[in-house]
Amino acid sequence: MIAQVSVDVAAKQTDRVFEYHIPQELTDVAVGSRVVVPFGRRKVQGFVVGISKTTSYTGKLKDLLVVVDELPPLTPELITLSKTLADKIFAYRITILQSMLPRVMRANYRKILVPITEEAKKLKIFKGEPLDLNEVSNLNTIIEIKKLIKNNQAKIEYLVENKAKKKQIAIYLLTKTKAEYQQILKGLRKTAKKQQVLLDNIVKNYHEYPKLGSKIVSELDVSSSVLRAAVKKGWLVKKEQEMYRDPLKDFEPRKKKIQIKLNSEQTHALNSIGKSIQKREAKTFLLEGITGSGKTEVYLHAISIALEQKRNALMLVPEISLTPQMVKQVKERFGDNVAVLHSGLSEGEKYDEWRRIRRGEAQVVVGARSAIFAPLKNIGLIVIDEEHESSYKQNDTPRYHARDVALLRSKFHKCPVVLGSATPSLASRARAQKGRYELLLLTKRANQKALPKVDLIDLKTVEFAGAQFDLSIPLVDAIKEKIAKKEQVILLLNRRGFASFMLCRNCGFVLKCPNCDISLTLHKDTQQMQCHYCGHKEPIPRRCPNCQSEKIRFLGTGTQKVQEELENLLPEAKILRMDVDTTRRKGSYKKILDSFGDHQADILLGTQMIAKGLDFPNVTLVGVINADTALSLPDFNSSEKTFDLLTQVSGRAGRAEKTGRVMIQTYNPDNYAIKLAQSQDYESFYQKEMRVRFQGNYPPFFYTTLITITSKNEQSAAKEAFVIKRKLMRHLHAPTIILGPTPSSVAKIKNQYYYQILVKYKHEPKLHDLLHQIQDDAQLAQKRGLNIYIDNEPERIM
């Protein structure tokens, strides 16, 4: 038998199958197996994407070397999906196969030098072990190695290693009868106090064994050496048992059957989805419901229906660690049947959760973007919550959109997809309008609460509190009032750091990152100027680096500065700041939210990570410090992003009995995105924005593809971009629009210059092949230091 293998070499020339003979002893290999194969002189990991009896290859086939896992990690469905998706998004198939699995399953490659002769084994460089060639840099050693190889005294070996470690726990089993242990206890030396404790416990609690090693150690206060001694003497037997790391052990699943009654709208939505599950339809629903209308409750009921049908359910949420509350709800409803996958877990935890899914031990999977590849079988329902979120699109290769993958999987499993949002993406909403998706509306707030009152504060005319121009008097007064009433406040500012740039008032110099075309941000906590693109850091200047003048100012505002201002203006208030800088450590996110939930602070000040999904009943005021930051971006969807963000963050106010209030500070109070966010009028926004998109020839009226060309040399990037543009122009015709090439809005990042071309088209059958050609050429261009990226339906085109 012959295996078709996709090898772990991400390059255009190797982006195809290589065939291998399956040796007799590896008959357990199947489509989806992870294997190690000889590839040229090396060994590489690969995935079996097909098995056949014959081959058209005329050369001699090599044998598969190893089948890595007992159970093939990928299902045939996912293998097929990898091919479809690779073609669609211009990625290598192997890149997609790799991203379907937890990172720890990626191979580790090593090259070692193994001594052959006895004489060589004694050499200093080996120290009794093979030499790791990746760690050799010394010139003399390299010369010595070459000599050894030439004289046949040593050889190079290629290793493929598995990084994944299964967590093992030790269990201790008894070997004797109770009476025998009593005998041993009697004969024990008087000084062996701890052994006595252990034996005592065995005799008294005989039935409690076998027992966890860690439990024995903690309960009896003995050290592990006592256990080791006991094993040595034959009293106990140690057994290693594989254990799953449980990321949710902190949650106590109540598993109470809290059947929340659905209102008529919810019931109608649920019935439609339920019918579709039962009829096994690959149908897409757009569940559009205002904040607080109980979308989650509909999801959970729908998942129950899928489970009743003995089918499984997949639910995506935007970067799950952001919504621990959501995970908790699902976990409470479905208990141990739930597996979670998101970036907040350690690599090991992710691997364990993934294995539970693969083995069929979880019926419900909740996760962020990459969870769309969960190896779940027999899917009866896919839910994508907050479907408009841009985080569902991966920003680097493979540039897939989880929504597109969901639609592919739904076709395979013949199950419905539910896209839920208060502010659907224009693309999805337009499809619903056309009838390609079924629109389900939830217009009533489930708790019958009125929507919060939203005020716009015009920063052009308002007076500011304090010396800085960040916090207006009305906003500060409102905060004071809420704090006096022991209520809580959430403040949103979409910029971290203290001041976003340094300006010299003498010569106009702005301090920029040496590697990127962006100004450096002042960070007060670390006392450094930082680049938010590449992480470059340098000391805060005292004089202008250009003209040595001392008249330098730090302008623009960030979360750190606003925190300082708040501390000055409201010395009695306790403030928690939440941004990338304060949440870098694992678990710090949850810690901040928990302490805010316990009312250990009055104000939660943060970047957009606080806008989503948080549910704090005591929050009655939400303040947006500057609504214009996103609007000023030169992107076709910046209005949509602004509207979404403002609507989302407004929804954080007044979640329980207390009525909420929202205050939005802006320099553009007449902008339609901001005005319509104030009235929380999605429908009008949709109509208005569709007209804008129509006039600008933007999605959803046009499809878009973005080609980005980068190089360390600005001229060669620009030149290559023009070559590509000419190529496109030769083959594509109106109404297709080719924009650019233009330098990106941040023209240089990490010393790479960025040029881009945007193709907008309605129907362009040649484009797909043309882009694949461009991708082929990119392989050659790479040798000249050029990188070319193709992004199908980009989320950002700056």
Add this chain to the structure above:
DNA sequence: AGCACGCCGACT
């Protein structure tokens, strides 16, 4: 992507 092969100039 690696790795080898092969061609060419530079050095023992």
Add this chain to the structure above:
DNA sequence: GTCGGCGTGCTC
């Protein structure tokens, strides 16, 4: 005559 620089081509 041998070493090592880089361009070219292949990997079942």
